[in-house]
Amino acid sequence: MSRSILHITVHELCEHEGISEQQVVTIVEHGIARPLRGRSARDWEFDTATAGWMQKALRLRRDLELDWIATAMLIDLLQQRDQLRTENQRLRQQLQRFLMAD
Amino acid sequence: MEFKDYYKILGVEPDAEKADIKSAYRKLARKHHPDLNPEPEAEARFKEVAEAWEVLGNAERRAEFDELRRYGGAQPGGFQPPPDWQSRATTGEETHFRGDFSDFFESVFGGGFESAAGRSQTRGGLRGQDIEIEMPVFLEETIEDTRKPIQYELPVVEDGRRTTRRKSLKVTIPAGVAEGERIRLKGQGAPGLGDAPDGDLYLHIRLVPHPLYDVEGHDLLLTVPLAPWEAALGAKITVPTLDGKISLTVAPGSQSGRKLRIRGKGLHRKPGRGDLFAVLKVVMPEIANDNTHRLWQELSDEAAFDPRAAWEVNA
Numbered sequence: 001m002s003r004s005i006l007h008i009t010v011h012e013l014c015e016h017e018g019i020s021e022q023q024v025v026t027i028v029e030h031g032i033a034r035p036l037r038g039r040s041a042r043d044w045e046f047d048t049a050t051a052g053w054m055q056k057a058l059r060l061r062r063d064l065e066l067d068w069i070a071t072a073m074l075i076d077l078l079q080q081r082d083q084l085r086t087e088n089q090r091l092r093q094q095l096q097r098f099l100m101a102d
Numbered sequence: 103m104e105f106k107d108y109y110k111i112l113g114v115e116p117d118a119e120k121a122d123i124k125s126a127y128r129k130l131a132r133k134h135h136p137d138l139n140p141e142p143e144a145e146a147r148f149k150e151v152a153e154a155w156e157v158l159g160n161a162e163r164r165a166e167f168d169e170l171r172r173y174g175g176a177q178p179g180g181f182q183p184p185p186d187w188q189s190r191a192t193t194g195e196e197t198h199f200r201g202d203f204s205d206f207f208e209s210v211f212g213g214g215f216e217s218a219a220g221r222s223q224t225r226g227g228l229r230g231q232d233i234e235i236e237m238p239v240f241l242e243e244t245i246e247d248t249r250k251p252i253q254y255e256l257p258v259v260e261d262g263r264r265t266t267r268r269k270s271l272k273v274t275i276p277a278g279v280a281e282g283e284r285i286r287l288k289g290q291g292a293p294g295l296g297d298a299p300d301g302d303l304y305l306h307i308r309l310v311p312h313p314l315y316d317v318e319g320h321d322l323l324l325t326v327p328l329a330p331w332e333a334a335l336g337a338k339i340t341v342p343t344l345d346g347k348i349s350l351t352v353a354p355g356s357q358s359g360r361k362l363r364i365r366g367k368g369l370h371r372k373p374g375r376g377d378l379f380a381v382l383k384v385v386m387p388e389i390a391n392d393n394t395h396r397l398w399q400e401l402s403d404e405a406a407f408d409p410r411a412a413w414e415v416n417a
Binding site: 004005006007008015016047048051052056059060063064065078082090093094097098 | 132229276282
């Protein structure tokens with residue numbers, strides 16, 4: 001039986017993704033992610049949703065040969081797109097409850 | 103096995119310059135990258151494109167591939183590398199793509215490559231792959247910790263062959279999970295090779311659309327149908343919430359679209375809970391008989407109400 005957890009330590013993240021702590025610091029410096037807790041980089045913990053975006057950023061940077069600034073912008077736009085999609089879907093559903101088809 | 107014509111995959115001529123190959127790869131990689139393109143076939147297409155670039159973007163590997171292509175790319179009955187075939191291409195820093203390679207690639211360039219998908223090398227083996235699956239969750243299940251059975255497939259290697267194994271598990275969905283969150287279950291991903299640890303399982307939370315409630319952050323919206331006379335005279339009505347019924351007072355003269363806040367009946371928030379908003383919607387009854395029709399007529403004469411008074415067309 002394995003426990004459900006919602007965070008990952010910087011050490012685990014580095015090990016799983018094959019990256020260095022310095023690369024994690026770079027990701028944070030570019031505003032792609034913010035640690036959940038931990039005062040210094042070696043104690044950082046991230047929530048798993050944030051870690052998901054960091055993994056996405058690493059993949060996109062590697063596969064599309066982007067620099068960190070472009071990667072940060074891309075992640076920002078993808079997050080905005082996701083938010084707008086969710087909001088749009090919700091507003092449509094709400095509208096549907098008010099409108100009636102003839 | 104199937105021969106992969108990497109030139110065809112990238113849509114370039116066999117005598118194309120490296121710059122053209124690179125530009126073709128970049129264009130296709132952007133188009134099919136699974137993090138950018140939600141189509142289900144995007145991932146497979148991207149892998150193919152990345153694999154093609156892995157070979158054609160490296161001069162040594164490209165030369166070897168050209169040799170094999172001449173040797174008989176399209177043999178009947180599938181491709182087999184020449185019996186004494188051994189790739190000389192080194193795995194340089196140019197290898198940036200770490201994905202699953204095709205059997206064709208493995209048979210031709212395998213051996214020198216780290217061929218396991220997204221695995222990190224640790225002493226004594228390869229850590230198992232992380233697995234991510236979608237987890238639909240009903241709003242009702244987010245109010246308290248909920249135990250749910252799940253089933254998923256794990257990629258495993260058996261007798262040197264890649265295959266999958268079904269796995270069943272009971273997981274706890276912690277109270278208050280939200281759309282897009284990822285629940286991590288340590289060591290429930292693909293098994294590691296050698297002494298290396300197993301990968302993790304990630305459950306990507308998707309809130310199932312509810313027939314009654316819409317989600318807005320931690321708040322819920324419920325559309326409440328009202329009879330015209332309930333809106334006019336006020337009413338005490340019973341409203342369903344995620345945890346039981348409650349009674350709601352509608353003030354006299356309530357407009358359609360008005361939002362009434364019911365505190366603490368929304369979704370879990372740390373700490374506390376969001377609110378439930380009841381959105382009023384006045385609905386018309388079917389006119390049942392002459393008597394009700396007469397009453398509406400009387401009301402119309404008596405009220406002398408023009409809802410479109412603000413429009414110039416009525417001036």
